[in-house]
Amino acid sequence: MPEKTYREALREAMVQEMENDESVLLMGEDIGVYGGTHLITDGLLDMFGPRRVVDTPISEGGFTGAAVGMAMTGLKPIVEMMTWNFSFLAADQIIQNAAKVRYFSGGQVEVPLVIRGPNGGGVQLSAQHTHSLENMYGHFPGLKVVSPVTPNDVKGMMLTAIRDPNPVIFLEAGALYGTKGEVPEGDNAVPFGKARVAREGDDVTLVSYGRQVNLCMRVADKLEEEDDVSAEVIDVRSIRPLDEETLVESVKKTHRAVAVQEQWRYFGVASEVAAIIQDKAFDYLDAPVERVSGAETPAPFARNLELAAFPNEDMVADAARRVLYEKVV
Amino acid sequence: MPEKTYREALREAMVQEMENDESVLLMGEDIGVYGGTHLITDGLLDMFGPRRVVDTPISEGGFTGAAVGMAMTGLKPIVEMMTWNFSFLAADQIIQNAAKVRYFSGGQVEVPLVIRGPNGGGVQLSAQHTHSLENMYGHFPGLKVVSPVTPNDVKGMMLTAIRDPNPVIFLEAGALYGTKGEVPEGDNAVPFGKARVAREGDDVTLVSYGRQVNLCMRVADKLEEEDDVSAEVIDVRSIRPLDEETLVESVKKTHRAVAVQEQWRYFGVASEVAAIIQDKAFDYLDAPVERVSGAETPAPFARNLELAAFPNEDMVADAARRVLYEKVV
Amino acid sequence: MSAENERTGDGGVETQEEPREESRDGGAVATDGEHLVELYKNMILIRTFEEATQRGFRQGKIGGYLHVYIGQEAVATGFIDAYKEGDRVITAYRDHPFPLLLGSDPKSVMAELYGKGTGLVKGKGGSMHLFDVENGLYGGYGIVGGHIPLGVGFAYAMKYQETDHICQLYLGDGAINNGAFHEAANLSGLWGRDGMNPCLWIIENNQYGMGTSVARSTAMTDLGAKFDAYGIEHEKVDGMDLEAVLEVAHRTADKVRETGQPYVVEALTYRTAPHGSADFFEKYRTKDEVKKWRQRDPVGQLEHKLLEREILDEDALEEIRAEMKETIDEATNFADESEEPSVEELYTDVYAGEDEYMGEE
Amino acid sequence: MSAENERTGDGGVETQEEPREESRDGGAVATDGEHLVELYKNMILIRTFEEATQRGFRQGKIGGYLHVYIGQEAVATGFIDAYKEGDRVITAYRDHPFPLLLGSDPKSVMAELYGKGTGLVKGKGGSMHLFDVENGLYGGYGIVGGHIPLGVGFAYAMKYQETDHICQLYLGDGAINNGAFHEAANLSGLWGRDGMNPCLWIIENNQYGMGTSVARSTAMTDLGAKFDAYGIEHEKVDGMDLEAVLEVAHRTADKVRETGQPYVVEALTYRTAPHGSADFFEKYRTKDEVKKWRQRDPVGQLEHKLLEREILDEDALEEIRAEMKETIDEATNFADESEEPSVEELYTDVYAGEDEYMGEE
Ligand SMILES: Cc1ncc(C[n+]2csc(CCOP(=O)(O)OP(=O)(O)O)c2C)c(N)n1
Numbered sequence A, B: 001m002p003e004k005t006y007r008e009a010l011r012e013a014m015v016q017e018m019e020n021d022e023s024v025l026l027m028g029e030d031i032g033v034y035g036g037t038h039l040i041t042d043g044l045l046d047m048f049g050p051r052r053v054v055d056t057p058i059s060e061g062g063f064t065g066a067a068v069g070m071a072m073t074g075l076k077p078i079v080e081m082m083t084w085n086f087s088f089l090a091a092d093q094i095i096q097n098a099a100k101v102r103y104f105s106g107g108q109v110e111v112p113l114v115i116r117g118p119n120g121g122g123v124q125l126s127a128q129h130t131h132s133l134e135n136m137y138g139h140f141p142g143l144k145v146v147s148p149v150t151p152n153d154v155k156g157m158m159l160t161a162i163r164d165p166n167p168v169i170f171l172e173a174g175a176l177y178g179t180k181g182e183v184p185e186g187d188n189a190v191p192f193g194k195a196r197v198a199r200e201g202d203d204v205t206l207v208s209y210g211r212q213v214n215l216c217m218r219v220a221d222k223l224e225e226e227d228d229v230s231a232e233v234i235d236v237r238s239i240r241p242l243d244e245e246t247l248v249e250s251v252k253k254t255h256r257a258v259a260v261q262e263q264w265r266y267f268g269v270a271s272e273v274a275a276i277i278q279d280k281a282f283d284y285l286d287a288p289v290e291r292v293s294g295a296e297t298p299a300p301f302a303r304n305l306e307l308a309a310f311p312n313e314d315m316v317a318d319a320a321r322r323v324l325y326e327k328v329v
Numbered sequence C, D: 001m002s003a004e005n006e007r008t009g010d011g012g013v014e015t016q017e018e019p020r021e022e023s024r025d026g027g028a029v030a031t032d033g034e035h036l037v038e039l040y041k042n043m044i045l046i047r048t049f050e051e052a053t054q055r056g057f058r059q060g061k062i063g064g065y066l067h068v069y070i071g072q073e074a075v076a077t078g079f080i081d082a083y084k085e086g087d088r089v090i091t092a093y094r095d096h097p098f099p100l101l102l103g104s105d106p107k108s109v110m111a112e113l114y115g116k117g118t119g120l121v122k123g124k125g126g127s128m129h130l131f132d133v134e135n136g137l138y139g140g141y142g143i144v145g146g147h148i149p150l151g152v153g154f155a156y157a158m159k160y161q162e163t164d165h166i167c168q169l170y171l172g173d174g175a176i177n178n179g180a181f182h183e184a185a186n187l188s189g190l191w192g193r194d195g196m197n198p199c200l201w202i203i204e205n206n207q208y209g210m211g212t213s214v215a216r217s218t219a220m221t222d223l224g225a226k227f228d229a230y231g232i233e234h235e236k237v238d239g240m241d242l243e244a245v246l247e248v249a250h251r252t253a254d255k256v257r258e259t260g261q262p263y264v265v266e267a268l269t270y271r272t273a274p275h276g277s278a279d280f281f282e283k284y285r286t287k288d289e290v291k292k293w294r295q296r297d298p299v300g301q302l303e304h305k306l307l308e309r310e311i312l313d314e315d316a317l318e319e320i321r322a323e324m325k326e327t328i329d330e331a332t333n334f335a336d337e338s339e340e341p342s343v344e345e346l347y348t349d350v351y352a353g354e355d356e357y358m359g360e361e
């Protein structure tokens, strides 16, 4: 299978659907003439012209709302949020209109809208430019929220997102645009609502999403080497709907879980994961579900502080050891 | 002790601090000439004049941001969010500026700001006007978030909020402005970060906040009468900081807990409560922590649907029975 | 869901009770007199409807918020007369007249306010969220200013789809202070340059946003002129005078349709009713002011014209009032007697497509 | 944290290396020549600083985003000359010149960019979040338009506190399309009517927001005129010409201070540097265009004037350049050699007051 970067895979999905479906169009800041801040849309203006690749002013709320209106008219807009940090400015449009208009119109309209862009931190962008908003958007019924981490998934989930008749919050692993992985040609649509078992194991379940999945994979190696522990790694990837079953089945096997997230602890995805597991696998659990989260502070700039602010291998490995009742040095 | 309504108690706290401290001022839509949509600020324009009771245009982001600037200058603005449903329009100012500017200025500024208004549903305001945003704001370090339900607490926590040098998200039980309770004269400041044991009990802990506390109190009566079960009711009231200790101590005694919230299930406060309890009281828990939440839909208008969308006595009582391993009919 | 209705080629609409053939003949604009009578009926329909909703609210049969259109009838009536099939109408929460004018059955409109399953949106939205997509009504929104970007998006999409439909986008004077207005107006002006924004902006300047007058909400009170900042042309009209509105409405709708460019009409009007159901004291305006404006009431003005020009006499007016009262009484009874939605409806319409509902019950 | 510095009564500021007494004498404006020389030094300081940051970035010593002010120096230099102690300055992320002009030690500014504990904000904010509250700099913000309401709030508060300070509020051409701009400008106009908004709005119109030209972001491209919608007076200035900026800056700052009313200056300028560190291709503009603007470079123009008027000769200019280079080299070395913040700093400054940090480690 061909190897592609996350960026290429993502772009491929959009191009594919734009070629198949005239109603798909792109909107966002500097996606056209400039080529896209993250070069995801580079060249697409030439391919599809300015009606379908719409450069917008710096008006996140305005163009997101306009895209909701377009979606209600039968178009399938893909809005680039240059980074998700700017989406607070569009929160009203996303939460009050996109998520709810189908409901409060009694089902008279659909909103086939994708809002996509990089999410998460790790490259010293500091407090205002570092957020993981899975839980924030995942809280609102009417939205679907996904967070793919592999090139395969970013393509496959983008295909699904574009075809979905509902608003999809598409949270890309911004720090990983350049990472490579196998991506099939053609249609590899990945369904929403299914977690991915990234690595099978028997002794402890590591649950995460986004770039923290890669961290968990490294920790799994480490645990295998250093502790002879077999860790199962689950990539949640679909935040809403959330695949409770895969989580629960894994814990029924391993009896232990650690939920890892880059985002803040309180009311985060890991809390939900812990709440679900203790609820649905109570009798199987041999230890409390541990959570490893980002530091409870706005994101700092200095590299050493930033590194300290995010989960690292030791933190996750130690949490795993604790739930395994191993001695943690 | 004198009985006062929630509305009166809230207003009293603001008047008291405005009289004590010239730097306290009020801002918001229709709080002055109109008298306040919920009549919280009625008469205050006459008492304090238009510089201190500032009627604003319908510009939630703009005036909230201006209030952040005022707070950074040494004033102590209290912003009325006419209802919290409009706060998505101010989310960027609240989350990106109010919560973080102290941090990213390296501690050079303080933001002694209160943003207050009614939160929660229950009076048929339907999808766009019904939200409980405890978890959304509670997720962000830099903010404090409280949700008082008694007249005593709304006064005492407002005093604390105004005096706090940090931005406080003050979520009022909008449906309860007219309810009465005992409120001491003078200074009854209620500290943040301390949950309130609303009723002591031994068999099961019911955890909630806002108007759901009243529901839990009724359920506790019901359980006592119908099942001879003694329920402890905990009013979280301070969402950030969250008083983990009181929760954990209660469950160490009762061994069982039900977390009740009006808001949606995923990534809500109840998930956090469950995650904390299973983590810190794992060995004491005799049953999974159950969550009772609002229906996973935008809020409907029709009264029967609205009633079905929120937790009710039976739902909570049955959840308590399940964690007690009683038969639920 | 909506009533069967006739629609003539020029886009005028009619409620079920008033077959269009009487007043118009396929495409051609009818004589002034007949047209005015028809529109007078519409205005009486709206007025009578609103009065009934106020009673329903006082009786506790309508819950939530209630914002009526009393005093402003000429604006919606005039502009919706320029509606053509395929066009889209979007507005805020003061939305009752729109479905009535666009051809929805008054029964379903009233039933919606009563929170019944027979309502326009199945009882799910209530007063603030009326939709009748078949008849061009794309809502009914509760967040001040929040709907504006949607309307601009409709306009873009309709051009993208190569139709010649337009969007009628209604907004209040208060909404103009919201950032969503600014961003959307800028997009409209920008896209309009390429003929990609056939959006007719209609400012219902009733001079107050809740209790705040225009003068207390902005230092520059010429609302139409605010569109200069976006390169969008604008004009004003006396929103209490149906004939004036009518002229402007048809002319500007045609212009927008032809050019694909946005255009703004600021209609100066007044809500003689309270802002909403909780506006008890009206401290923000004097009784005299309201009285002064009542003298310019659009219904009264039109009646005066109809009498003066001898198009109708007092009896004929009375007959129309009675007829509309009957229609609305029927609607009210229907609403009253309808069933609440079935509880299963709580979980429908959350998502479109296969997984219609997703979550835990 | 910031350098000791002298500040004369008229509010001009100076970096540590250039004691103010040389160029001004307590309150009175110095001779044109001396003043220009002083400001020339400031401009060279900024320019040299920015070039050093670009090197630091390429060397991987500066992380995150980096937006330099090259080409726009006359704007900040001219306006900050009108700064008086107690005033407040607020801007977006293109903020390096501001602390330098307001008297912060270039060492701490550079150290901040290097993410060091000796940085202006302890290494916590980086390039986009420079603050030096003692010297009047209230940040440095990363969300386009997001800082604007804060500036309007400062202005209100300073009047509420009965001072005669003003706020200098800088914003880019791109920021004008954001709703926060609109809401804040409206508040500024409204509050200004009562003399409650001494806010000097300075539009740094460098003609692009990232890769989008003004003409591609709005149909009405006269940015100053957008303030008509808020009842705020405005004028334009050639932002490449320091002397022109200087005149406008002092006059308008005085006016705002006296009236308590906002005022807008649109400075037409150009960023000859890329937008930011990731702007590699600059497809959105031609090399010719950049070249044309380089010919109008504000530093070059000022040098030309200084030479022409025989205020300085080539050697003197060279001397100043060398002097500034030394200052910046020192700053760079200092930054390079400084320690990263201690890891405990991660948890400080989250909250003010007793519970300085709240949460779980
Ligand atoms: C964003 C937002 N803020 C506040 C409100 C509360 N509110 C409802 S109607 C209204 C006044 C709106 O005035 P205007 O736009 O002039 O419309 P009108 O009611 O006069 O028709 C306000 C403030 C709201 N619904 N949304």
Ligand SMILES: Cc1ncc(C[n+]2csc(CCOP(=O)(O)OP(=O)(O)O)c2C)c(N)n1
Pocket (backbone or CB within 6 Å): A029, A058, A060, A082, A086, A089, D094, D142, D143, D144, D145, D171, D172, D173, D174, D175, D176, D204, D206, D208, D209, D210, D275
């Ligand atoms: C709300 C928001 N949207 C997008 C961005 C990304 N962004 C950073 S700078 C910039 C351009 C801003 O242009 P302008 O205001 O003209 O300032 P300039 O960079 O030209 O100084 C953009 C779009 C952002 N930081 N914030």
Ligand SMILES: [Mg+2]
Pocket (backbone or CB within 6 Å): C172, C173, C174, C204, C205, C206, C207, C208, C209, C210
């Ligand atoms: Mg109005």
Ligand SMILES: [Mg+2]
Pocket (backbone or CB within 6 Å): D172, D173, D174, D204, D205, D206, D207, D208, D209, D210
């Ligand atoms: Mg610019």
